[in-house]
Amino acid sequence: MLSDKQNLIMIVEDNPVNAKVLFEFLQASGFRVLVAKNGESALEKLQLVSPDLILLDIMMPGIDGFETCRRLKEEKSTRDIPVIFMTALSDVVDKVKGLTLGAVDYITKPFQPEDVLARVNVHLKLCHLNQKLEQRAAELTATVAQLKHSQQRLVESEKMSSLGQLVAGIAHEINNPAGFIEGNLTYAQKYMQDLIDHIHLYKNQASTPEIAQHAKKIDLDFLLEDFPHILTSMQQGVERISDISVSLRTFARADSTVKIPFNIHDGIDSTILILKHRLKACETRPAIEVIRNYGNLPEVKCFAGQLNQVFMNLLANAIDALEESNEGRSYQEIEKNPNYIKVKTNVTEDKNFISIKIKDNGLGIPDEIKSKIFEHLFTTKAVGKGTGLGLSITHQIIVENHGGSIEVNSLQGHGSEFVITLPI
Numbered sequence: 001m002l003s004d005k006q007n008l009i010m011i012v013e014d015n016p017v018n019a020k021v022l023f024e025f026l027q028a029s030g031f032r033v034l035v036a037k038n039g040e041s042a043l044e045k046l047q048l049v050s051p052d053l054i055l056l057d058i059m060m061p062g063i064d065g066f067e068t069c070r071r072l073k074e075e076k077s078t079r080d081i082p083v084i085f086m087t088a089l090s091d092v093v094d095k096v097k098g099l100t101l102g103a104v105d106y107i108t109k110p111f112q113p114e115d116v117l118a119r120v121n122v123h124l125k126l127c128h129l130n131q132k133l134e135q136r137a138a139e140l141t142a143t144v145a146q147l148k149h150s151q152q153r154l155v156e157s158e159k160m161s162s163l164g165q166l167v168a169g170i171a172h173e174i175n176n177p178a179g180f181i182e183g184n185l186t187y188a189q190k191y192m193q194d195l196i197d198h199i200h201l202y203k204n205q206a207s208t209p210e211i212a213q214h215a216k217k218i219d220l221d222f223l224l225e226d227f228p229h230i231l232t233s234m235q236q237g238v239e240r241i242s243d244i245s246v247s248l249r250t251f252a253r254a255d256s257t258v259k260i261p262f263n264i265h266d267g268i269d270s271t272i273l274i275l276k277h278r279l280k281a282c283e284t285r286p287a288i289e290v291i292r293n294y295g296n297l298p299e300v301k302c303f304a305g306q307l308n309q310v311f312m313n314l315l316a317n318a319i320d321a322l323e324e325s326n327e328g329r330s331y332q333e334i335e336k337n338p339n340y341i342k343v344k345t346n347v348t349e350d351k352n353f354i355s356i357k358i359k360d361n362g363l364g365i366p367d368e369i370k371s372k373i374f375e376h377l378f379t380t381k382a383v384g385k386g387t388g389l390g391l392s393i394t395h396q397i398i399v400e401n402h403g404g405s406i407e408v409n410s411l412q413g414h415g416s417e418f419v420i421t422l423p424i
């Protein structure tokens with residue numbers, strides 16, 4: 001190894017004769033050499049230089065070699081410099097003590113030059129290899145982290161784009177027949193009115209006993225009165241379908257490349273609508289009530305599709321937590337202490353942020369897992385029910401992609417509250 005020859009070796013030795021012998025020999029072998037004549041002086045010099053290896057005498061005035069070594073190993077900047085103790089041949093106890101203090105080897109006095117050189121070379125080589133290994137390990141760790149990150153991004157965009165595509169597709173499919181019904185309803189209402197007027201003419205001017213009997217049979221008066229109501233409610237129904245279609249399209253706006261001004265409440269509302277099937281009453285429990293307390297928010301420049309995904313993750317988690325809390329409770333018990341999700345929005349006092357709070361009265365989050373819930377792939381749900389991606393993606397969207405923050409407040413048994421802040 002070429003660079004080994006430029007290695008700097010520090011000799012810590014109080015005996016000037018020994019120090020001189022070692023100094024001359026190592027220098028002649030091509031090393032740069034530095035001598036300190038006791039432990040204190042060595043520690044002082046080490047604040048300025050960083051040798052590749054230290055040859056350390058044990059018996060010295062002042063702090064001895066063991067204490068010097070202990071202090072070296074305590075200090076971050078000197079911890080990794082290999083230390084070779086120099087000890088008298090017979091001192092087995094010293095050798096063992098030195099090694100337990102972190103020394104890599106020992107050489108015995110009186111010195112055998114070949115022995116010293118061989119050990120110095122071996123440990124320099126080992127040290128370099130170790131450094132290389134550590135560097136590789138650090139590179140590997142960084143690569144793994146990067147890979148994880150990219151994988152998460154991929155999953156995020158994949159999850160969102162397939163959901164977005166699906167929702168956009170459904171919205172489109174609904175839109176066509178809804179438009180068709182809506183258009184025809186206008187004519188149907190007009191035709192109906194004409195027919196009703198026409199029937200009234202018959203009734204008044206051309207009624208035969210047969211017609212009168214039929215009118216009675218079909219309860220013509222009620223029919224003529226009820227028919228317009230029916231058409232009106234059909235009209236309302238089709239308007240609802242159009243609203244749903246608009247909501248679905250709002251939800252599906254996964255503009256991933258540029259931020260656009262977005263009405264956060266539209267995003268939350270459309271997400272709630274998409275989750276409606278999970279909120280409504282079923283055999284085992286009454287409906288989960290969603291209580292909205294919306295402040296006066298400005299539009300926020302954001303990746304709308306991503307924020308909708310955040311609302312989806314948080315609301316779906318809240319529903320999961322409520323369902324879990326219902327296990328073992330009867331319909332009546334749940335009715336007495338009903339499930340709810342509260343969504344509260346407001347502008348913060350300093351007017352620089354908006355805050356969105358989503359709170360449920362489910363089981364809450366135990367303290368011991370609170371710090372883990374935002375981790376990639378952390379889940380407490382059964383296989384197939386949860387992947388553990390929801391909150392880590394949510395965190396990434398809020399913190400990295402929007403410069404906001406997300407926190408959780410939860411007391412076990414008393415539900416959870418997720419608080420998002422986004423810069424305006």
Ligand SMILES: Nc1ncnc2c1ncn2[C@@H]1O[C@H](COP(=O)(O)OP(=O)(O)OP(=O)(O)O)[C@@H](O)[C@H]1O
Nearest residue numbers: 317318321373379380381386387388389390391416
């Ligand atoms: N509102 C909540 N109440 C209680 N625990 C929650 C709540 N939200 C999240 N958690 C806990 O945090 C964990 C991680 O949530 P996260 O959304 O990341 O994954 P998941 O819901 O398990 O799976 P998915 O990838 O399908 O979202 C959950 O498994 C659950 O233990």
Ligand SMILES: [Mg+2]
Nearest residue numbers: 313317390391
């Ligand atoms: Mg989840």
